[in-house]
Amino acid sequence: MAYSDKVLDHYENPRNVGTLDKDDPNVGTGMVGAPACGDVMRLQIKVSDDGIIEDAKFKTYGCGSAIASSSLVTEMVKGKTLAEVEAIKNMDIVEELALPPVKIHCSVLAEDAIAAALADIKAKRAATTKATA
Amino acid sequence: MSSLNIPIYLDYSATTPVDERVAAKMMECLTKQGNFGNPASRSHPFGWKAEEAVEEARRHVAELIGAVPKEIVWTSGATESDNLAIKGAAHFNKKKGKHIITMKTEHKAVLDTCRQLEREGFEVTYLDPQEDGLLNMAAFKDAIREDTTVVSIMHVNNEIGVIQDIAGIGAITREKGIMFHVDAAQSPGKVAIDVDEMNVDLMSLCAHKVYGPKGVGALYVRRKPRARIEAQIHGGGHERGMRSGTLATHQLVGMGESFRIAREEMAEENIRMGQLRDRLWDGVKDMEEIYVNGHMDQRIPGNLNISFNFVEGESLIMSLKDIAVSSGSACTSASLEPSYVLRAIGRNDELAHSSIRFTMGRFSTEEEVDFTIGKVREAVTHLRELSPLWDMFKEGIDLESVEWAHH
Numbered sequence: 438m439a440y441s442d443k444v445l446d447h448y449e450n451p452r453n454v455g456t457l458d459k460d461d462p463n464v465g466t467g468m469v470g471a472p473a474c475g476d477v478m479r480l481q482i483k484v485s486d487d488g489i490i491e492d493a494k495f496k497t498y499g500c501g502s503a504i505a506s507s508s509l510v511t512e513m514v515k516g517k518t519l520a521e522v523e524a525i526k527n528m529d530i531v532e533e534l535a536l537p538p539v540k541i542h543c544s545v546l547a548e549d550a551i552a553a554a555l556a557d558i559k560a561k562r563a564a565t566t567k568a569t570a
Numbered sequence: 571m572s573s574l575n576i577p578i579y580l581d582y583s584a585t586t587p588v589d590e591r592v593a594a595k596m597m598e599c600l601t602k603q604g605n606f607g608n609p610a611s612r613s614h615p616f617g618w619k620a621e622e623a624v625e626e627a628r629r630h631v632a633e634l635i636g637a638v639p640k641e642i643v644w645t646s647g648a649t650e651s652d653n654l655a656i657k658g659a660a661h662f663n664k665k666k667g668k669h670i671i672t673m674k675t676e677h678k679a680v681l682d683t684c685r686q687l688e689r690e691g692f693e694v695t696y697l698d699p700q701e702d703g704l705l706n707m708a709a710f711k712d713a714i715r716e717d718t719t720v721v722s723i724m725h726v727n728n729e730i731g732v733i734q735d736i737a738g739i740g741a742i743t744r745e746k747g748i749m750f751h752v753d754a755a756q757s758p759g760k761v762a763i764d765v766d767e768m769n770v771d772l773m774s775l776c777a778h779k780v781y782g783p784k785g786v787g788a789l790y791v792r793r794k795p796r797a798r799i800e801a802q803i804h805g806g807g808h809e810r811g812m813r814s815g816t817l818a819t820h821q822l823v824g825m826g827e828s829f830r831i832a833r834e835e836m837a838e839e840n841i842r843m844g845q846l847r848d849r850l851w852d853g854v855k856d857m858e859e860i861y862v863n864g865h866m867d868q869r870i871p872g873n874l875n876i877s878f879n880f881v882e883g884e885s886l887i888m889s890l891k892d893i894a895v896s897s898g899s900a901c902t903s904a905s906l907e908p909s910y911v912l913r914a915i916g917r918n919d920e921l922a923h924s925s926i927r928f929t930m931g932r933f934s935t936e937e938e939v940d941f942t943i944g945k946v947r948e949a950v951t952h953l954r955e956l957s958p959l960w961d962m963f964k965e966g967i968d969l970e971s972v973e974w975a976h977h
């Protein structure tokens with residue numbers, strides 16, 4: 438199978454590989470997929486007090502398109518507000534990376550990872566608000 | 571390093587290049603100046619000469635497996651041979667019984683043929699291999715029934731390279747009067763074959779795994795005691811009615827020559843393959859969390875199938891773009907399922923997804939193996955740095971205990 442240049446670029450030079458402290462109250466972690474299915478993505482976002490994503494890191498086990506999709510997502514979310522990030526859809530990733538139909542599930546997984554990371558940070562924030570209230 | 575030809579071909583079990591000596595022979599059988607006649611033409615020298623060439627090729631194929639030439643039926647490849655053998659024998663014996671025994675790790679050419687027979691009302695038992703990929707003889711004996719008419723077990727597995735005990739199975743099927751078919755597409759030139767010692771009744775062969783051309787194969791059909799099969803392709807009655815169609819002289823000559831060379835060079839080649847395989851394994855074996863799939867000794871020397879845990883096979887193949895190998899990962903298969911062979915030997919999905927098959931052959935060199943070792947180590951290390959599963963493993967988290975969101 439031939440990969441698009443964009444997939445190859447992200448695959449060969451993945452952006453923002455790494456780990457943030459998952460116990461940091463300002464870090465949201467989303468881990469989606471399953472080893473048995475051949476892909477697991479972990480996306481982490483660090484959110485400032487005024488709701489801007491200051492940093493994002495990923496690690497992904499999966500095919501080249503899955504790695505490229507998660508690398509792209511870290512670039513897409515940085516500097517955005519939570520609301521803006523919520524609006525990112527898998528088709529944005531498909532278009533940007535020119536993913537073929539058999540690889541659309543990689544983009545869906547990346548969208549799921551964003552949703553999971555957002556849910557985690559929101560839950561953390563809700564918990565701290567409650568604790569301080 | 572200057573003599574390295576990139577990409578390096580380490581997928582000899584998928585197919586092999588045609589040996590120059592074979593190609594030269596084939597080219598003599600195509601043009602007006604060459605041996606282009608129809609081997610079935612009885613009325614002129616063009617036909618006689620072509621027939622002579624085809625019969626010489628038949629002798630070469632027969633000799634490699636310890637058969638007589640009359641027992642060789644030409645086909646278009648191992649897929650057709652498997653179909654002809656299994657359907658042919660099952661149909662011929664359908665009044666005697668309708669039970670077939672095979673294994674879960676067979677090639678699709680066998681498994682899908684059996685599926686078709688199930689749709690026609692036959693019953694098929696698909697035996698599980700042991701964890702080392704070999705057939706469990708006790709389970710095999712237990713599976714035999716009064717109405718079992720055909721047993722089909724492959725000689726060398728195409729994915730994991732393990733060699734089944736064909737003689738051991740043949741002794742049992744002969745005693746019980748059951749037809750024994752062996753898919754030996756992967757064995758010529760790698761493992762000695764003697765159809766008499768092994769008590770094989772039907773054996774599928776092809777040329778393109780032995781430095782011959784694609785699109786040609788043969789089925790060995792035993793004469794004493796006679797193996798009876800029903801033809802699947804009807805027409806001009808070629809090959810004693812078992813497989814009609816004009817014989818493709820150049821293809822058959824190519825297969826014959828490739829089998830002749832295989833017989834002559836097998837002993838030497840196997841020693842060299844074993845050295846290359848050991849060199850490759852020695853170069854990677856100290857890496858953490860890697861597993862060889864299939865029995866380490868009961869396998870052909872040119873095959874090394876390794877699962878690199880916590881790395882996904884397709885991405886590994888992408889990183890190894892200078893090396894042509896294949897993977898059991900779902901992402902590289904048309905079905906989007908991980909290798910059914912690795913699943914059958916009890917590997918979990920992760921290990922099946924993480925597997926790479928390296929198969930070496932006649933033109934492989936030490937230099938290529940050394941280059942491969944370097945690339946594999948680099949790629950696996952890089953991908954593990956990217957892998958959340960590797961992180962979790964390093965933190966001591968048992969991945970089996972995690973609740974994954976299956977999708």
Ligand SMILES: Cc1ncc(COP(=O)(O)O)c(C=O)c1O
Pocket residue numbers: 584646647648649650677679724726727728753754755756776777778785786787
């Ligand atoms: C074990 C086995 N059986 C059958 C086949 C099919 O052979 P062919 O491509 O000649 O039809 C192959 C090769 O792909 C094989 O490895």
